[in-house]
Amino acid sequence: MVYLYSVLCCLFLFPYFAWRGGQALGRRGRKCLWGVLATTFGLFVVALMTHRMIQADWMSHVMNGSVYVFFSSMYAAGVVVLINLLRHIDNRLFGFYTYAPLWKKKRVRQGAFVLTLVVFVACLFVGHYNVRYPQVIHQDLYLTRLTKPGEQSTKRLRLVFFSDLHIGEAMTPPYVERAVDLILEQKPDLILCGGDFIDHLSEYAYDPRVMKTMRRLRAPMGTYFVLGNHEYRADTLANIRFVSEIGATLLRDSVAYPQDSLLALVGRDDFVNEGRKSIEAVTQGVDPARRPVLLMEHTPASIDSIDRTPVDLMLCGHTHGGQIWPGQLMVWWKYGIASGEKEVAGRRICVSSGVGSAGATYRMGTRSEIRVYDLYW
Structure with missing residues (x-):
């Protein structure tokens, strides 16, 4: 459009x-x-x-x-x-x-x-x-609630989070390959995708070159996806099937426990699905006493509800950081954040500007990115 x-x-x-x-x-x-x-x-x-x-x-x-x-x-x-x-x-x-x-x-x-x-x-x-030259943002997150006073962290985990790849007419196979190369260069233990991995038509995602590239997204603790609003625009079933076709795991209002329950990974469906579970229902039953709890949700509409969950780190996308200036102002007005990090009730919130773009490979006032978190506890 x-x-x-x-x-x-x-x-x-x-x-x-x-x-x-x-x-x-x-x-x-x-x-x-x-x-x-x-x-x-x-x-x-x-x-x-x-x-x-x-x-x-x-x-x-x-x-x-x-x-x-x-x-x-x-x-x-x-x-x-x-x-x-x-x-x-x-x-x-x-x-x-x-x-x-x-x-x-x-x-x-x-x-x-x-x-x-x-x-x-x-x-x-x-x-x-x-758009074409994404930045890599490295951050350390110390989960002090899981470390006794006076003791040092004994566990470390590196996760790479990317969102809004928007494979389609604008984001061509060479760019998808560049993005995947950049993700793998970070040597992640865990790879997470925050939705909108397909822009509109699934034919572009099923291009053999794209499939070959996306199947390289491998990490020791696995690769997990959630759906975004664009996956619901057209060919929804094909877009859902794409995740398993490339060897990743899709979380839809569900919880995964990678590497023998080292952490709890909660994936929430996008707000486009009016029948999705509430954030409290999705996180119910997750025991945070011995492990970090991460939440992926494409649209950052649930930020204000995060205090009612056991989540340590919430990972979102969707905003593109505003993508075209002065879009940042409109996004900030709606969500209270355009991109970056903030804390809500002691929980860390990350809203990524995304590794791709929607409509065309054009950004002004923001830049494509992937987020690298080193978790310590």
Whole structure:
């Protein structure tokens, strides 16, 4: 859907750029600008109409490109609006531009055009980089409740948590391979996936290249998944089956005890499933006296209820850290956190911005990540 929105919005943005940009360029430059924008828009329209029929890596790049151009155009349009606002203020209060010689006005318009172009190109590269090169965030978590006063921790466990891979049109097999390589480089004892591992259509996940890569997700204590809202969008049964096909374990309102009950791992179904169990029901019967208790839930909607559970660490995804600025503000308003960590009633809450992205491989104001926790008790 984001592809459709990007093309429709560019239908209005491109003429605006051509009009404003044409004021700074000569006749030949104006024609060239119109030609570039018209050609780009035509290419995106053709791709939008045919991309469902052509499932190929090059088509994914074209579709990604349409969204790259759209979001970068939005930021560039912000620069143009700001420049015109400053010009209006100058006209009312100062007159530096209004009464300047024509040659100076021309130089100012050309400078504004160059600045807008620089912002556009910079946003293309930054948006791409923030997705394609995830950061690895290492954190230590000492479970003092399981360690007697004055004694040192005797157990250590390394888990890698990732979410929101969104295998699909945007997240192509080479990127999936890069993400899996990064996860395995951390030498985890336990691998956890917080949902939205498939974006929309399961055909992309069942690509032989993707299947081969995802089957490499192995850890001594196992690999566990929970479902996210995107797994319920289409082909839900195929998306559920995908987890077992790659050799992982799916937790749906259930508890697992890896490595002879060294820890309790609780996996809750996503809020899209209105019939899922309450957080109290899912964690009922879990004995926290001798082991850490971890909870995976895709959407961080249950944070305020965590104090009614024996959970030590809650792992969530879904937010993408806002993905596109200023989306962070809207996510924070809804959940009280866009990404990162917080404590609630002595419990550690982690909301990951995710290792992939939805709609297109574009992020602004946030970055893809995987989380590495070393637990000590």
